[in-house]
Amino acid sequence: MMDMLPPLLLFVALIAVERCLSVRYYYKSTEKEDFLIGVLLPIHRPPYTNENTSSSCGGIWELPGIQRFEAALQTVDDINSSPDLLPNSTLGIQIRDSCQYAAIALEQVSQMIKRSAWSKVEYREEPHPYHRPPPDVNTVRAARCEDSAPVKDLVAVVGPLLEGGAHDVHSLMSLFKITVVGYAFDGQQPDSSSLQGYYVSVAPSNESTQARAMADLVTYFNWTYVSTVFTNDAANEAALSEFMTVSKDRGICMAQFLALNPQATNAEYYDAIANLQSDQSSRVIVCFCASVTIVRLLAVIRDTNITGRFTLVVR
Numbered sequence: 470m471m472d473m474l475p476p477l478l479l480f481v482a483l484i485a486v487e488r489c490l491s492v493r494y495y496y497k498s499t500e501k502e503d504f505l506i507g508v509l510l511p512i513h514r515p516p517y518t519n520e521n522t523s524s525s526c527g528g529i530w531e532l533p534g535i536q537r538f539e540a541a542l543q544t545v546d547d548i549n550s551s552p553d554l555l556p557n558s559t560l561g562i563q564i565r566d567s568c569q570y571a572a573i574a575l576e577q578v579s580q581m582i583k584r585s586a587w588s589k590v591e592y593r594e595e596p597h598p599y600h601r602p603p604p605d606v607n608t609v610r611a612a613r614c615e616d617s618a619p620v621k622d623l624v625a626v627v628g629p630l631l632e633g634g635a636h637d638v639h640s641l642m643s644l645f646k647i648t649v650v651g652y653a654f655d656g657q658q659p660d661s662s663s664l665q666g667y668y669v670s671v672a673p674s675n676e677s678t679q680a681r682a683m684a685d686l687v688t689y690f691n692w693t694y695v696s697t698v699f700t701n702d703a704a705n706e707a708a709l710s711e712f713m714t715v716s717k718d719r720g721i722c723m724a725q726f727l728a729l730n731p732q733a734t735n736a737e738y739y740d741a742i743a744n745l746q747s748d749q750s751s752r753v754i755v756c757f758c759a760s761v762t763i764v765r766l767l768a769v770i771r772d773t774n775i776t777g778r779f780t781l782v783v784r
Contacts, residue, residue, distance in 0.1 A: 495565055496538070498545070502561025502622075507581040508541050509628035509638065510534050511569035526568035532764055533630075537652075538564060541627070571634030578638050581623055582645060627652050632731065632759070635668070643667040653760075676704060679784045680711035683755060686782055687721055692753045694722050695782075696745055698766065699757040701728040708757045708784070724751035729762055738769045746775065756783045 512534040514527030529535065545562045548554045563581055567574035625648045629635055639649045643666050651670035687695060697712070699705040713723065725748065727741050745754060756763060763783050770776060 496542075497563045498561045500559060500561070503558040504555070505561040505563060505623045506545075507578065507623060507626040508562060508564040509567040509574050509577060509626065509633075510537050510541070510564060511629070511633055512538060512566040513568045515569040515633075516573075517570075526566070526570075526573070530569070533569075533653075533760060534566075567629040567633050569630065569633040571637045574629045574634035575637050575641060578626055578641060581626065582642075582647065623647060625650055639668045676708035677711050680708045680757075681715055683708075683712055683757075683782060683784055684715040684719060684721070687716070687753070687755065688719055692780075693720060694724055694751055695753040695755050696724040696727070696748065696751045697755045697757070698727045698729065698741065698745075698762075700759045700762045701730050702759075705757040705759075712755065712757065724748045729758070731759060731761070733762075733765075735765075735769075738765050739773070742766070742769045742773060742775070745779065752778065753780045753782065756781055758783060 510533070511530050514530050516524050516526055541562060541564060545560055548560050565577040565580065567577060626638065626642055627650045629638060630653060631651065635649065635651060642649050646667065648667045648669060651668065695716075697709060699709045709726075716723070725744065727744060729737065729741060745751070754766075756766070758766070763781070766781070770779065
């Protein structure tokens with residue numbers, strides 16, 4: 470998808486990022502639109518993790534970031550190309566990098582509404598990490614980054630994930646009656662009390678239903694001895710508890726239980742795989758995990774050259 474974008478458009482977008490310094494990744498459709506949707510994606514890994522202790526965003530995050538970035542562009546292209554969807558109207562899109570971090574997501578979403586919400590208030594983008602430059606430099610940078618486009622009709626913001634600041638973004642956007650759309654379930658338990666009103670999720674997070682579906686799969690393939698791995702948070706713990714209850718009734722035995730923190734280090738992932746390998750009789754791993762946990766588990770399995778040793782059942 471990226472190679473389908475006009476090279477000049479990508480060049481201009483990346484130059485704007487470099488000059489404005491506030492975001493690591495930014496895209497804005499150039500055609501005149503009737504409706505605008507904002508999208509917050511973790512194009513880069515978050516700051517302040519075990520592996521990235523700085524206040525800057527980490528490295529490129531391909532699966533949850535770049536691939537979804539491309540999918541968002543393709544979706545908008547398909548909508549605008551269809552004669553049946555939004556007839557006689559054009560949908561625009563603005564994508565910003567949330568770095569899977571609430572404070573960054575809040576700053577980026579504020580950029581999406583500044584023209585409509587604060588059109589008469591001075592507002593300037595600041596770089597990450599937050600550092601106010603000298604007044605003369607600030608004046609020049611503000612002039613470079615001035616958005617001269619007319620006020621757009623921002624109708625919704627897609628993202629960020631719950632783990633990346635969805636509650637905070639929803640709190641801000643609800644003040645302007647702009648809907649926030651949850652596009653994926655990242656293993657985090659949503660707080661329904663703080664997501665009332667202008668939040669809608671297109672990804673179901675019913676732990677009981679998901680756990681029973683996992684048990685159905687294990688039963689169908691007649692796997693009676695399995696290991697379990699789960700991302701250490703409330704939602705996945707609840708799903709695992711339900712899975713254990715159902716599995717006990719069906720005669721499925723558990724070899725071991727391994728919990729991985731969402732920000733676990735590579736060493737912890739290697740230790741987890743070593744523990745799973747220690748039981749030669751267990752060849753099935755049932756994983757109640759965030760997508761990032763699954764990707765990193767698969768990477769360690771590949772790097773340790775044990776591809777084919779396990780069958781992973783993931784939700």
